[in-house]
Amino acid sequence: MSTPRTSVPVLDLATARDANGHFTSEFLDALRDAAHNVGFFQVTGYGGRPGQDQELLDTVAEFFRLPLEDRLALDNRTSAQFRGYTRLGKEITQGRADSREQIDYGPDRAPLEYVPADQPYLGLQGHNQWPAGFPELEKAAMEWAELMSHVGAELLSAISVAIGLPEDHFDEAFAGTPAWMGKLVHYVGGGVVPEAGTQGVGSHADYGFVTLLLQDSVGGLEVKPYGQDEWIDVPPTPGALVVNLGEMLEVATDGYLMATIHRVTAPPAGVDRYSVPFFWSPRLDAVIDKVELPASLAADARGVSDDPSNPMLASYGQNVLKGWLRAHPETARRHYPELVR
Ligand SMILES: O=C(O)CCC(=O)C(=O)O
Numbered sequence: 001m002s003t004p005r006t007s008v009p010v011l012d013l014a015t016a017r018d019a020n021g022h023f024t025s026e027f028l029d030a031l032r033d034a035a036h037n038v039g040f041f042q043v044t045g046y047g048g049r050p051g052q053d054q055e056l057l058d059t060v061a062e063f064f065r066l067p068l069e070d071r072l073a074l075d076n077r078t079s080a081q082f083r084g085y086t087r088l089g090k091e092i093t094q095g096r097a098d099s100r101e102q103i104d105y106g107p108d109r110a111p112l113e114y115v116p117a118d119q120p121y122l123g124l125q126g127h128n129q130w131p132a133g134f135p136e137l138e139k140a141a142m143e144w145a146e147l148m149s150h151v152g153a154e155l156l157s158a159i160s161v162a163i164g165l166p167e168d169h170f171d172e173a174f175a176g177t178p179a180w181m182g183k184l185v186h187y188v189g190g191g192v193v194p195e196a197g198t199q200g201v202g203s204h205a206d207y208g209f210v211t212l213l214l215q216d217s218v219g220g221l222e223v224k225p226y227g228q229d230e231w232i233d234v235p236p237t238p239g240a241l242v243v244n245l246g247e248m249l250e251v252a253t254d255g256y257l258m259a260t261i262h263r264v265t266a267p268p269a270g271v272d273r274y275s276v277p278f279f280w281s282p283r284l285d286a287v288i289d290k291v292e293l294p295a296s297l298a299a300d301a302r303g304v305s306d307d308p309s310n311p312m313l314a315s316y317g318q319n320v321l322k323g324w325l326r327a328h329p330e331t332a333r334r335h336y337p338e339l340v341r
Pocket residue numbers: 183185201206213215221262263264275276277
């Protein structure tokens with residue numbers, strides 16, 4: 001039994017590989033420990049232009065200061081892909097409103113003309129909604145997604161090697177049209193969303209493989225490692241990205257890696273918090289088989305979380321659509337009426 005963890009490890013991604021391009025055993029050991037025992041860590045040295053992180057956060061903040069009318073021009077209720085703007089308090093987590101507003105975006109691809117009834121999640125491919133009068137937002141957000149796609153792929157390679165798999169084990173699932181998702185988020189506090197209470201975003205696990213989160217300096221993100229009762233803080237750390245693992249990795253590894261539960265407490269009255277989560281995710285039609293773990297690791301696999309209100313599905317498309325339908329009931333009723341009761 002491992003001792004309870006009280007902090008989230010910090011790894012330097014710039015030291016992940018040696019001069020020959022191989023992942024170093026020090027990095028892999030630290031990564032395996034963080035991924036298995038905490039399910040959350042932070043990475044520094046992930047690349048990107050100097051100042052790119054703060055510029056993005058500043059641009060996001062500027063967008064959320066636009067008049068509501070301009071934000072609502074991007075209303076996600078018009079989007080079968082759940083892309084665009086969600087008003088304060090309209091996203092639901094754990095059955096409760098979150099005190100945040102956001103833009104959801106993804107790879108900009110033409111929607112399918114025909115979505116097969118047995119693969120409704122293919123309807124999630126489509127276009128983004130961006131403010132025409134504020135082109136800086138699309139530019140900064142898409143540039144960030146490009147960088148995060150590289151970081152996500154690199155971390156997934158390292159995680160694969162750390163659990164005894166070939167570096168390219170998951171590459172096929174991501175080939176061609178990886179369905180990554182980005183969010184630009186603004187949290188408010190002080191009872192601005194009365195029905196949310198102090199819930200910034202309610203406790204949840206992420207759906208995909210690897211989440212890469214840029215948070216500003218306000219704080220409020222907390223995680224609950226497997227088997228622990230205490231929540232631990234993920235302190236804002238300049239130059240770092242927060243990394244956590246999603247449900248697809250939990251399913252694939254039979255719980256050796258876990259989609260660790262996390263939440264955000266709303267900021268104090270008058271304080272705004274901004275964050276940019278990025279979910280590195282495979283193609284919508286990817287189905288992830290269980291992996292063969294080395295015996296020493298398989299002995300520590302905990303099984304997949306058995307939460308009847310949140311079944312974990314091996315089909316990525318099905319798993320992510322489940323999440324969208326639950327979090328955005330109004331958009332779901334409009335565009336997927338046959339799937340919502
Ligand atoms: O904003 C944060 O710090 C975390 C957000 C989050 O967990 C999510 O959107 O899935």
